[in-house]
Amino acid sequence: MxxxxxxxxxxxxxxxxxxxxxxxxxxxxxxxxxxxxxxxxxxxxxxxxxxxxxxxxxxxxxxxxxxxxxxxxxxxxxxxxVDVAELVEKMLNLSASIQQNSIKTGPVDQALRHARVCYDHLAGEQGVALFDALLNHGFIAEETNQATLTDKGLLFFSELGVDFKKVNQSKRPVCKACLDWSERRNHLAGQLGAWMLNYAFEKNWAKRDLTTRAVHFSTQGKTKFASCFGIKQTRGN
Amino acid sequence: MxxxxxxxxxxxxxxxxxxxxxxxxxxxxxxxxxxxxxxxxxxxxxxxxxxxxxxxxxxxxxxxxxxxxxxxxxxxxxxxxVDVAELVEKMLNLSASIQQNSIKTGPVDQALRHARVCYDHLAGEQGVALFDALLNHGFIAEETNQATLTDKGLLFFSELGVDFKKVNQSKRPVCKACLDWSERRNHLAGQLGAWMLNYAFEKNWAKRDLTTRAVHFSTQGKTKFASCFGIKQTRGN
DNA sequence: CTGATGCTTCGAGCGCTATCGAACTATGCT
DNA sequence: AGCATAGTTCGATAGCGCTCGAAGCATCAG
Structure with a gap:
């Protein structure tokens, strides 16, 4: 042949x-x-x-x-x-959509569903709530699975202490919509997503779980986090 | 335990x-x-x-x-x-950056490097040239690895025959920056990327290779394609 | 030094799976 | 009908690679 x-x-x-x-x-x-x-x-x-x-x-x-x-x-x-993380993330998403079977509801799973780390940014219910809040306030704009920072958002985050000179030097996207495998909706990744999660840790609003990807907010921390980014509080916990 | x-x-x-x-x-x-x-x-x-x-x-x-x-x-x-395609694409990119070894220069490879299909849109030198041209004319805007359609672009593509009512019904992004593993730069994916490649095929400016991912432009076709989207012609072929 | 912990190397066992020859079904061509 | 082509199923083979026990380094705490 x-x-x-x-x-x-x-x-x-x-x-x-x-x-x-x-x-x-x-x-x-x-x-x-x-x-x-x-x-x-x-x-x-x-x-x-x-x-x-x-x-x-x-x-x-x-x-x-x-x-x-x-x-x-x-x-x-x-x-x-980050490339490796993004690949794994994509695999998680595709795998989730393929194995959309057992929606277990153990305690660990609920915590994960509520708020968890997605490599370096926030995912889960809190993650998409944050994303929605940023959208509502016009800090970011969404166009079918893409997210961009608005002028208003630039101002807002500058005042919060984000150093955009430094941010813009990096090749990594400032904003990035990342599909959430549990919520099936977008949350915010990219430099800004990472920055916000880190901010929440720094302010002691939340802390990582030692063994899982879960993120635990303190009652007070959650309130402050929500008011800082204008998230509407939903159901308890 | x-x-x-x-x-x-x-x-x-x-x-x-x-x-x-x-x-x-x-x-x-x-x-x-x-x-x-x-x-x-x-x-x-x-x-x-x-x-x-x-x-x-x-x-x-x-x-x-x-x-x-x-x-x-x-x-x-x-x-x-498309999800599967995107996963494979991400794997290709990561693999390329890991195996950045042998830059072979066989005839097939050159054709691939010049213009090829990336699932449903154009990649390779022509792909990034197209992307750059759209940027230069202000039809799309780029923000660190994200691409969005501008108002000017909306007008331009509407006149070319894109039905944006239909386009917006789909969940798939209109514009999407897709990293090119040979050029290491962005080209345009998403619905618009797919539309343009298809347009080139319809107009008979180019045709697919029967066995590889290569896209072959006719001499005339290439000129028309370039003038249609305002691509600056570079070296011959 | 001695003991404990973290990690690695070596070797043997063993199961999983990719592979292909051979035989089989299904469709199309004449 | 009769033959060629497309694709599948079955069974045997072979080899890769995951696994863990045992022994070996490396580091730290007394």
């Missing part, structure tokens, strides 16, 4: 294969918190022994999906870049 | 595993042309026998990444949705 000149296309099977192993997939989704995790933590997360985890982590490193930082006798792993 | 309540998260390993097999990965990238392909075509593309291809295709169907249409004794396979 005639061997046709195969075009140079990146081979996606390598990356996909790395993610395609259940244990590694669990590790990657665990790292979607944005937090750096140690090898043992990831082993627990993936339900494998330390040895197995070690070999998986080595592969993920070699495949350039993760980076490590050694600190004493610990090794802290993180997703290598 | 204490079995902690695991949060409900979609399992990304299933989808990733499907893509992670080299033969299946090749099939999926082949389908990025947007064209429907038969089982044998896909078998050739993936370099496997018909039997093997059949089993792979069955898995991709079960995994809901593809859809089939039976026509006579042929089966035409297609990516199931």
């Amino acid at each position: 005639l061997k046709r000149n195969k075009p140079l296309q990146p081979d996606i099977s390598i990356v996909a294969n790395l993610i395609g192993e259940p244990a590694r997939a669990k590790m990657l989704t665990a790292l979607m918190t944005g937090k750096a995790l140690t090898a043992t933590e990831l082993a627990l997360e993936a339900d494998v022994t330390a040895q197995t985890a070690s070999s998986h982590l080595a592969k993920l490193l070699k495949g350039e999906l993760l980076v490590v930082r050694k600190q004493g006798r610990h090794k802290y792993f993180q997703l290598r870049s | 204490l079995k902690r309540n695991k949060p409900l998260q979609p399992d990304i390993s299933i989808v990733a595993n499907l893509i992670g097999e080299p033969a299946r990965a090749k099939m999926l990238t082949a389908l990025m042309t947007g064209k429907a392909l038969t089982a044998t075509e896909l078998a050739l593309e993936a370099d496997v026998t018909a039997q093997t291809a059949s089993s792979h295709l069955a898995k991709l169907l079960k995994g809901e990444l593809l859809v089939v249409r039976k026509q006579g004794r042929h089966k035409y396979f297609q990516l199931r949705s």
Whole structure:
């Protein structure tokens, strides 16, 4: 048979294969918190022994999906870049829409559904509520799955302390609409999304859950967070 | 050991595993042309026998990444949705940035680099040139990796025959910046991107390559295409 | 130093899955 | 009808890679 000149296309099977192993997939989704995790933590997360985890982590490193930082006798792993996080996010979304089956309602799930970290910004009910609020106040504009900062929004966030000189130097989008797999609606990602989540942590309005992606707001914190960004309070909790 | 309540998260390993097999990965990238392909075509593309291809295709169907249409004794396979295409696209980009090695320069590759189909819109040098031209004329506005249609652009495309009533009914974004893995710059995706590529085909300015993702412009067609959208002609060919 | 903890390497076991030959069904062409 | 082409099913094979036990480094705390 005639061997046709195969075009140079990146081979996606390598990356996909790395993610395609259940244990590694669990590790990657665990790292979607944005937090750096140690090898043992990831082993627990993936339900494998330390040895197995070690070999998986080595592969993920070699495949350039993760980076490590050694600190004493610990090794802290993180997703290598926002690109990797975005890929995982897209996979989560597609997977959610394919496995739209069991809508469990355990306590952990409810917390996750309410507010959780999506790599570096806020997702869940609170995430989309925030997005809606920003829209209502005209701080951002939405055009079918895209989000852009308005002049009004620029002013608002400048006064809150966002340094847009610095922000604009980065190639990363300021605003980015990110589809929420539990709510099936948009929340805000991008630099601004990351900034707001960080702001909530700094002000002690909320704190991360130690083991899951959940974000826990204090009662007071939630009120302040809502008033700061003009979110209409809905049902309790 | 204490079995902690695991949060409900979609399992990304299933989808990733499907893509992670080299033969299946090749099939999926082949389908990025947007064209429907038969089982044998896909078998050739993936370099496997018909039997093997059949089993792979069955898995991709079960995994809901593809859809089939039976026509006579042929089966035409297609990516199931734009979501799937976008996922594959993201994987191509990430993979390209990881394997930024061999920049081959075969004839096929040059054609691909020049102009190719990215699922349903134009990519490659021509794709980014088009994007730049639309920017220069103020038809679209760019804000760090986002693209939006301007009023001026709305007028321009309306006059060209785009039915925006229909367009706005769809949930799909009108404009979408899509990172080009060969050029490492944006080109235009979304409904408008798809519309323009289709327009070029309709006007017979260009035609698809039968076996690759390459798009071949006729000499005349290229001139007309450029003048229609105000693209500055660069080097020959 | 000794013991404890975090992580890695080695080796053996073993299950999963991609692969293809051969045989089968289905459709189309003449 | 009779043959060619498209696609599938079955079964056997082979090999890859996940897994964990055991032993080995590395780091830290006394």
